[in-house]
Amino acid sequence: MADEKQLPKTPKLDELESGPWPSFVKEIKRAAENNPMSRDILGLLELSYTEKIAHWKHGGIVGVRGYGGGVIGRYCDIPDKFPNVAHFHTLRVNHPAGWFYTTEALRAVCDLWERHGSGLTNLHGSTGDIILLGTRTEELEGTFSELTQNGFDLGGSGSVIRTPSCCVGPARCEWACFDTLQFIYDITMHYQDSIHRPAFPYKFKFKASGCANDCVAAIARADLSIIGTWRGPIPVDQAGVEEYAKNGIDIQADVVDRCPSRCMRWDGKELSIDDQWCVRCMHCINAMPKALRPGPERGATILIGGKAPILQGAILSSVLVPFMKMEPPYTEFKALADKILDVWGEEGKNRERVGEFIQRVGLGNFLEAIGLTPRPEMVAHPRENPYIFYEEYFEEEPTQAQA
Amino acid sequence: MADEKQLPKTPKLDELESGPWPSFVKEIKRAAENNPMSRDILGLLELSYTEKIAHWKHGGIVGVRGYGGGVIGRYCDIPDKFPNVAHFHTLRVNHPAGWFYTTEALRAVCDLWERHGSGLTNLHGSTGDIILLGTRTEELEGTFSELTQNGFDLGGSGSVIRTPSCCVGPARCEWACFDTLQFIYDITMHYQDSIHRPAFPYKFKFKASGCANDCVAAIARADLSIIGTWRGPIPVDQAGVEEYAKNGIDIQADVVDRCPSRCMRWDGKELSIDDQWCVRCMHCINAMPKALRPGPERGATILIGGKAPILQGAILSSVLVPFMKMEPPYTEFKALADKILDVWGEEGKNRERVGEFIQRVGLGNFLEAIGLTPRPEMVAHPRENPYIFYEEYFEEEPTQAQA
Amino acid sequence: MAETTAERKTDIGPPHYQRFLPPIIKKNYGQWRYHEILKPGVMVHVAASGDKLYTVRAGTPRLLSVQTIREICDLADQYCGGYLRFTSRHNVEFLLTDPDKIEPLVADLRARGFPVGGMANAISSMVHTQGWIHCHTAATDASGIVKSLMDELIEYFSSLKLPAKLRLALACCLNMCGAVHCSDVAILGIHRRPPKVDHERLPKVCEIPNVVASCPTAAIRPTRIDGKESVEIIEEKCMFCGNCYTVCPALPINNALNDGLSIWVGGKVSNARHEPMFSKLAVPYLPNNPPRWPEVVAAVKNIVEVWAADARKFERMGEWIERIGWPRFFQKTGIPFTKQHIDDYRHADLTWKRSLHFTA
Amino acid sequence: MAETTAERKTDIGPPHYQRFLPPIIKKNYGQWRYHEILKPGVMVHVAASGDKLYTVRAGTPRLLSVQTIREICDLADQYCGGYLRFTSRHNVEFLLTDPDKIEPLVADLRARGFPVGGMANAISSMVHTQGWIHCHTAATDASGIVKSLMDELIEYFSSLKLPAKLRLALACCLNMCGAVHCSDVAILGIHRRPPKVDHERLPKVCEIPNVVASCPTAAIRPTRIDGKESVEIIEEKCMFCGNCYTVCPALPINNALNDGLSIWVGGKVSNARHEPMFSKLAVPYLPNNPPRWPEVVAAVKNIVEVWAADARKFERMGEWIERIGWPRFFQKTGIPFTKQHIDDYRHADLTWKRSLHFTA
């Protein structure tokens, strides 16, 4: 056991301990002091650094009882050399909305993970989960049950609804146009079964940002993107504007000229906004938080289809509902989401994201299927090609039209 | 013969004789007075107006000896009812560059066409030809030989180089950055054989505009679009600018604010252009022809691929050569054009326009094939998808890289 | 057939343009300094030499009888030494050196029914196509709609009251001969019923593999009809482009009951200000209603007048729409937005609204 | 395995966020009026009530040991009543009510090696992925490159001297877990050799039709290798996306000799000013050179510094490039423009320059 405790030689990784940015190598070593899995991961990673290749086998389905997701199975391809990471499965733990914690809750997770796994984590994964990085198959159930004892549950993986996430929103942001935390908590609970048990053609992600700044990158990374916005004029506090002007903001150059709809005027004293043209991009508000704020009627735009490039190329979510009120119990939203999941769940091909599905069947047909009427806000512009599917045509009664 | 001279009853068409815009119906009737073909076309058209359908059979290959193009064959689908338009073939006559004429030349064409055909024409067809609208097969040779007697020749149809056309250019425009007429005349003569004898997968069109205003719509309607432009600063005559300002042009709103590169400044007295950012769109020059003009070094941008939507959707020509000097004998241009025609002629599929061909093989590969080096001016932006064809890779010597 | 004794000439090409240039142009070729619009349809180009060339532009039906061409020649002989030209939009241009002749010429043209105008911030003649008068795939006539529409819009041809140029085009089928795909407002003839397969004729006149290959949406598949090779069309996949008919006469697509018109807006060709743009769908279908197509004329006139009233100086149709946004375009014109407006072809996903940038 | 007596709970979901909100947030929830950036990594939010919430943001390696998390918790206990949060970019945020505690906390964080910053016009922590430490398809490591690059760019994390926010991302394969496709600057691990087919294993572990279907460029076709069903890969058609490997373990694509990195620029997510944009290819290939990837670090640093020196206030990378144009971008950064930069996938033709609008 003695030299078992000995850390492997890692000349390459050691070079990553120096420098001003905090070092993940130090983290691994810190965990490795009293954790054999971390010791082996250190050695294995050093080998990858030397050989420039990963040492993991392909996938591997493991999980906890009754769940189809939440665990990413990993098996080392040279288990004899690194027995302690022969298994190195990751648990995805659903984070609390907005990533708020008490130290008490975090310490509880640390304690159980030290006992059940590598003692290594990611805070957080790109989808937002707490990542418990690596353990053996036998440890999964125990980890899970201790997690639940402490009020935590697994997040999503595989063809499920993935862990929904949201920006800090009303908890600490003056611009939140709806309660992102409450909303995300609500739908996370609403979809528990679909988060834990694969029932779809592929993954499905919800992300909610309280305004168009989109601080969780919902438009780029979520199948259903809920982004806060408003209706009605932007309230302008002229004194506040003047104060910013005094303190060195060039209102003309930095604000007015950068307005995408060019709907602002600044005469050196007064800032006027022709709100009918405002596209609610947030820029002027961002530039002068004390003086401007989102308009009176708050809600969200619902966009659909965002994803990474595999397979047809990356997709940015596009407008599905230009404006929706976002009040609990979110009945209208849930009805829409359920309808979308039904249609895509029914007709989507295996490994076809909803955005790819819509590309295949056509947005117009998709709208029909989910019962929405087409609106010009849904398009950047109408079609440029003349290839229109006119869905019905007349058959002539015997006539000499063709004579 | 008497009532043969009688015009058919055309109640529907007659409604199109009234109104301020000159009437094509009057034209047909005028020709019909002493031309049986025009009389029958009148009757046939009235029938189409009644039945809402064309009365022509599909295509029909006819032509003049030794030529594969220049004539569009047409046969009526009810020849017994309209014997004089049983054949109604159109001749496409190559117009003089810039569409300049003497009345003498035009009258000669009128005279021969009155004798050989319907006496109806289009001045001009959308490709630019003089369209001699409708005659019988037997008349084609005679029409052709009289045309040549009078110094005219047929234009293109079918899978040939189509009649090249150009804007009025230096003949009457202050903005021509090269001699469009001379250039178009030159390549029309250079490609005579390819204009008259199909040797390509599909049609190929050349259009030349003297500046970015593109008065022959070259970028939208030509496979190879030659559009004049310049290098170097736009000469500004400040007095001239002030004059426009006096005469009511709002320099700030109408010129400066409409500059796509926003590279102009107007202080009420002086107009300054930061030419390094100018994208040579022509707008400021268009707005103030007396005060501004294209820069000193003149030439053209060569763009490729423009076409209508059939089959893959419409294509706008895209940049192939950002700047080319355009001096006779246009050696550089012809070498490029010949290379393009070779590669496309060799590898293009039947009925595949060069723009569609480039889409299929990839612009990068096409550039390689014609021997041009990639330049950032050729793209609106680099690729967004990560699907890069890295054309070679290393094979490992026996090694434990994969161990 | 007229016999000709002279030996047969070929490949002589068009006459050299220089033969047709009036002396003032020969003299000042490439030396023009600037131009001014004097009044609707009349402009002057001033050369470095100080010479002035006056251009009078008039509209024509494009479909011209030799008699009328001769009449135009008479005018050219009388007013400008027998020189004239036509424009890329089928207008005729008289090239004068003597300003005193402008008024008489304009009067003479008007008297003979040739409208003077189509210059600068005006509607010019419509780029259009053959229609029923000569083409086999025409879903509608061309000249008749052009005549009906220009009768309604003539005031915008003969004046300078528009905010910018307005380019109109018409094509009688999806081949889009002309400029429909890049015009401020365009009218497009459309088929709306899949081709009827003539199983008798098809095997005799068409190469089945070519026919199958001709369909962009793979709606055509080979089949056998009582023993004979033929093709069948999967109707849900057909979007009526007519390409298979172009390739194979045994697939007629023209159909009186279903053919009609669509209207497209916001295209442009010039690089001035905004880059060139394709036209976009405004009205998916209007009935084919000769001889005056009232529905089409009314729809186009409405779009033109909403634009004319709302656009800023120099704003072409597409630039105006880009400023106000498509939702406002449909609102202001009162045109309903439908499923058919939403692209579902190759680049569809790029045409969807991928941001929150729209007016509330 | 740790036995637990309590009955098994499932589907309880995450803890309710309200349990974790500090009192000042509970009190002023949704009532924040504005914020101010006080200094790098420190901001204050002021509520309608007048209450002030101070946020101190610090960078972390994201890969954290439980020991370090506990250390962070100690700080939260000491300075802000045991409340803290993490951001969508993996920074940790301490939520203070007492301004006097800001300085001591900042000092303490620095002392423990946590850089304070990543706020406002700065570089924030990099969104990144697993790499060799946990993923089977990784073409490179993730944490190592992030560490190497952030060591070089730290001054832009801890200061406010950039013209705008700069968002960096890294993904270790084309699956692009994270934000590579929409980042100001992104690093992407790439494979460059087609998968090697393991003909022994393939028929046993993979559904051949699924494998064939998985290839976006139809580079995979079924075949028989000495009697056994398998697939072959048409190498010219393969662009190394790795999707077939995701679907079938018998098609390994990882390869030490050929895997490498590419660099992407100009993406953004926010709607502020410009609509969201995808990242575009800047550098097609750089060698995979652990432990410090000097080529990658140098290339990114160069791009960042050219932008920082040239961009105007509020101009994100993509907005800056749009203003100066791609030709100038390649000129100023000295990056060669190659065939590989030219798109040849689905929407290729729309990415070509379809106008004359470029700087001479």
Ligand code: SRM
């Ligand atoms: C752990 C994580 C990266 C990280 O280090 O943060 C991750 C890791 C993997 N992702 Fe991911 N993805 C992670 C967030 C993302 C994101 C970002 C997001 O969710 O906001 C994306 C882009 C957005 C999207 O969904 O399109 C993403 C797009 C993919 C894709 C491509 C999917 C697509 O349709 O384009 C795949 C491939 C697949 O699903 O087979 C993939 C597959 C994978 C797999 C399961 C590899 C595989 O092929 O099976 C990776 C497991 C790694 C491992 O060994 O743990 N991962 N993946 C992220 C999840 C952590 C968490 O739950 O919080």
Ligand code: SRM
């Ligand atoms: C006569 C003319 C229309 C007119 O009234 O002006 C015309 C008439 C025809 N065009 Fe066209 N095209 C004419 C200019 C154009 C243009 C405009 C241009 O050249 O600037 C285009 C769009 C630009 C382009 O080339 O893409 C055009 C795009 C087509 C197409 C679609 C080609 C494509 O690749 O998208 C077809 C279909 C085909 O080639 O089979 C076509 C086919 C035809 C055919 C031959 C019908 C057919 O399928 O065989 C038409 C014969 C009509 C007839 O009976 O005379 N015509 N055609 C124009 C030629 C007159 C002339 O020579 O001056």
Ligand code: SRM
């Ligand atoms: C005569 C003609 C060229 C020819 O060789 O035939 C011509 C001649 C002139 N054009 Fe043009 N253009 C001519 C077709 C075009 C076309 C092509 C078309 O319409 O199919 C275009 C592209 C249209 C488009 O973008 O869709 C065109 C876009 C322009 C522009 C840019 C307008 C804009 O703001 O977008 C200018 C600049 C201007 O008008 O200030 C221009 C300017 C001019 C000037 C002022 C150039 C000059 O200094 O002489 C000429 C007369 C003024 C005028 O308003 O017509 N010309 N011009 C064509 C007349 C067509 C007609 O009878 O109406």
Ligand code: SRM
């Ligand atoms: C804490 C966080 C939300 C969360 O729930 O975790 C957050 C918080 C704030 N964001 Fe954000 N943003 C956060 C991720 C994002 C993201 C997502 C990302 O980076 O992956 C974006 C989109 C980035 C993009 O466009 O690619 C984002 C785009 C913005 C913008 C728009 C910036 C722009 O000009 O494009 C603003 C407005 C501003 O900064 O003036 C903004 C503004 C803010 C403000 C000022 C909002 C407020 O009044 O409190 C917050 C602090 C300022 C700051 O600079 O961080 N936030 N913000 C995230 C901190 C990430 C980090 O640790 O750095």
Ligand code: SF4
């Ligand atoms: S998305 Fe908007 S509301 Fe949410 S944190 Fe960012 S700025 Fe605040």
Ligand code: SF4
């Ligand atoms: S929110 Fe954006 S669009 Fe609206 S006024 Fe402000 S800057 Fe302009």
Ligand code: SF4
């Ligand atoms: S394209 Fe340019 S040069 Fe040619 S006529 Fe038009 S404005 Fe003059």
Ligand code: SF4
């Ligand atoms: S030509 Fe166009 S881009 Fe250049 S300065 Fe004039 S308006 Fe601006």
Ligand code: SF4
């Ligand atoms: S548009 Fe169609 S119908 Fe009209 S002339 Fe061209 S090919 Fe014939």
Ligand code: SF4
């Ligand atoms: S009309 Fe077009 S879409 Fe329909 S079958 Fe023929 S080719 Fe295919």
Ligand code: SF4
């Ligand atoms: S980017 Fe690729 S390699 Fe990296 S974690 Fe995601 S799937 Fe694995």
Ligand code: SF4
């Ligand atoms: S790596 Fe991608 S492109 Fe290559 S064969 Fe596999 S799926 Fe096809």
